[in-house]
Amino acid sequence: MIRRIAIIGLGTMGPGMAARLARGGLQVTAYDVAPAAIERARTMLGTAEGVLDSLGVAPSSAGAGTVRFTDDIGDAVADADLVIENVPENISVKAEVYRMIDGLISSDTIVASDTSGIPITKLQAHISHPERMVGMHWSNPPHIIPMIEVIGGEKTAPQTVATIRELIRSIGLLPVVVKKDVPGFVENRVFYALLREAVDLVERGVIEPEDLDTCVSWGIGYKIAVIGPMALLDMAGLDIYKSVSSFLNADLSNRDDVAPMVLERTNASKFGIKSGEGMFSYTPEQTKALQADRARKLVAVRRILEGRE
Ligand SMILES: NC(=O)c1ccc[n+]([C@@H]2O[C@H](COP(=O)([O-])OP(=O)(O)OC[C@H]3O[C@@H](n4cnc5c(N)ncnc54)[C@H](O)[C@@H]3O)[C@@H](O)[C@H]2O)c1
Ligand SMILES: Cc1ncc(C=O)c(C(=O)O)c1O
Helix, strand or coil: CCCEEEEECCCCCHHHHHHHHHHCCCEEEEECCCHHHHHHHHHHHHHHHHHHHHHCCCCCCCCCCEEEEECCHHHHHCCCCEEEECCCCCHHHHHHHHHHHHCCCCCCCEEEECCCCCCHHHHHHHCCCHHHEEEEECCCCCCCCCEEEEEECCCCCHHHHHHHHHHHHHCCCEEEEECCCCCCCCHHHHHHHHHHHHHHHHHCCCCCHHHHHHHHHHHHHHHHCCCCHHHHHHHHCHHHHHHHHHHHHHHCCCCCCCCHHHHHHHHCCCCEHHHCECCCECCHHHHHHHHHHHHHHHHHHHHHHCCCC
16 A cells, blocks of 8 residues: 655656645655755645645645655655656666665665666666566656656556556546656657657748647647547548548658757757747746646646546
């Protein structure tokens, strides 16, 4: 039974995950190597808790859990039933965390990674109990998006996958078990196919970035929240899909490297909201307003999709 959870890495994803797990009645310890990240996470935690209130996510019947911040990794993982590694998407950085916690956790502690797509089989090569390592891939913003992918690697015990799936279900979220440990799992394979084409269209001057977003959000995005891709195939007709894909698939982007438009920006430290500029520019005030507006809309949409409005 999982009661105590340690989150390692409190950047974009960690604080929202901590808030959601605590709301589910769990005792969370939250650690980051950077003191500034811990300070930022305290504020982000409060914001996420406010969003959970407006989503109507009630504390578990056994009462709300807690979030405790610490700057000591040993303190964070001591007694943890589950450690969620949430550090940057880089195998060496993740492996260093596994090496550090290896001697600090008990042999029955589950170690989950929130990796966006590094195969779990590769990650579990760096830990002493690979049978207790699993992928637990949340979606951003993690306190609002209910679906979480659960992925076993070659050495993951089926019981580990089952335990994490049950934990997710027990706090009212939606686990989806990915049956094969493919890079990117399922959500990001589908999403990155879309992103590759979107970036290519903007890069080739087919459309302006703002118009690309309008086209996808109000065209595909709006309906895909209600009717998934497999169901959409049936709604459109497989005969139509056959005809269009027979000429269109060959024309879609198949580039296998990172697009120059993205490299130019990342080389100039333009990472998006976290650095104030990416595809668009953001002042701190705009970022605050944007995040509040997005949270309000996502909450409203989710309430409707769940039939609560
Ligand atoms: N950003 C997203 O939309 C998103 C969504 C789902 C999954 N993920 C995945 O989640 C993981 C974290 O992503 P993020 O966007 O939160 O990253 P981020 O860069 O925003 O934050 C990472 C945090 O990890 C900390 N960190 C770095 N090394 C550390 C160490 N050795 N010990 C403890 N903390 C350390 C950093 O200080 C930073 O605060 C990645 O694997 C990413 O691919 C990201
Ligand atoms: C661009 C991008 N990449 C990865 C992820 C998740 O792993 C997300 C997301 O969850 O939103 C994303 O936007």
